[in-house]
Amino acid sequence: MSDSEVSEAVAQPRTAAGALFFDETGRVLLVKPTYKPGWEIPGGYMHPGETPSEAAAREVQEELGITPPIGRLLVADWAPHPTEGDKLLFVFDGGTLSPEWLAKINLDGVEIGEYAFHGVDQLDAHLIPRLARRVHAACTARTTAATAYLENGVPLT
Structure with missing residues (x-):
């Protein structure tokens, strides 16, 4: 490795993971944080040494008090x-x-502080735009048995 490669800056992103849950009618579970306005999906930042799926499971247990199985990756979003x-x-x-x-x-x-299920058509009214784009893409990935790679919530074409 050359000296220029050693001193080159590399990305060190903050990483987070969450899970998308549905009720029997296909509505999405959203949670309302106590420390900021708006709604989100269950999830949060990863701990050192934790995998994304482990972080999602831990956050669900911490926030909702349940440990359902966490399934496949739906979305990775830069x-x-x-x-x-x-x-x-x-x-x-x-x-x-x-x-x-x-x-x-x-x-x-x-x-x-609370949770509620919302129809996919109601997500834009409850989520900030960047999260709404991510959740819509995750819903699509779930129904198409695909995994989506996004940048700022937008799939690359």
């Missing part, structure tokens, strides 16, 4: 934030929550 820098965000398929799983939801009350 989404730099104007003030927070580079981000790499993963969304996994949490599947359809059965009535038994729904009955076990126990919100942490610290980070998450």
Whole structure:
């Protein structure tokens, strides 16, 4: 390796992972954080040494108090934030929550104050645009059995 290669800056994105859950009618589960306005999907930043799927499972357990199986990767999104820098965000398929799983939801009350299911056609009204694009792409990836790679929530064509 040359000296110029050693001193070259490399991206060090903040990485986060979440899971997309559905009810039996196909609505998406969203959570409302207590520390900021708006809705999100269950998830959060990864810990050192943690894989994206492990982070998604941990965040779901912390926020919702449940441990349903986390399925396949739906979306990987390179989404730099104007003030927070580079981000790499993963969304996994949490599947359809059965009535038994729904009955076990126990919100942490610290980070998450409430949850609700919303139709896919209502997502834009509840999510910030960059997250709405990511969740729409994840819903499409789920129905087409694909995995989407996005940049700022937009698929590359």
